[in-house]
Amino acid sequence: MRTKSQILLVFLPLLFGGNLIAQSNTVSAGGEASGGGGTVSFTVGQIDYTSQSGSSGSVHQGVQQPLEFFNLTIAENELDFTVQLFPNPVVAQLHVDLSGASLDRLSYNLTDATGRLVAAQKIETEQINIDMTELSRANYFLNFTKNGKIVGSYQIIKN
Numbered sequence: 001m002r003t004k005s006q007i008l009l010v011f012l013p014l015l016f017g018g019n020l021i022a023q024s025n026t027v028s029a030g031g032e033a034s035g036g037g038g039t040v041s042f043t044v045g046q047i048d049y050t051s052q053s054g055s056s057g058s059v060h061q062g063v064q065q066p067l068e069f070f071n072l073t074i075a076e077n078e079l080d081f082t083v084q085l086f087p088n089p090v091v092a093q094l095h096v097d098l099s100g101a102s103l104d105r106l107s108y109n110l111t112d113a114t115g116r117l118v119a120a121q122k123i124e125t126e127q128i129n130i131d132m133t134e135l136s137r138a139n140y141f142l143n144f145t146k147n148g149k150i151v152g153s154y155q156i157i158k159n
């Protein structure tokens with residue numbers, strides 16, 4: 001009887017242990033976000049990932065995705081022109097293209113995350129360059145104002 005119990009003790013973990021699959025990684029932060037469109041789990045700082053591709057697209061699991069910038073807290077109908085910012089993240093010069101903008105009383109201000117004014121200027125052409133070479137690596141906010149009212153706000157990442 002002792003032999004059967006010894007065999008059972010040896011093979012039992014192998015039978016059940018083979019079905020245990022877990023993911024483990026050392027990350028700096030993470031969490032879960034949910035909304036009307038669904039739920040997503042996320043982690044920050046993963047160093048490895050896998051990719052899956054198909055005819056309808058690709059998925060990169062475990063990798064931090066490229067940054068996207070969004071119009072911040074401004075109603076869409078207040079911005080009556082198209083803004084293109086590039087490159088974002090920026091190293092030296094931020095190029096801004098304002099298509100269809102009425103330049104009358106239009107200006108911009110660049111603030112840091114604490115709200116400190118870093119740069120400001122009246123806009124006179126549809127293409128402007130903002131020199132960011134002397135600024136430290138951080139997140140900044142580019143606000144467009146017309147008649148003293150903010151009509152557009154964009155997050156800029158300085159590398």
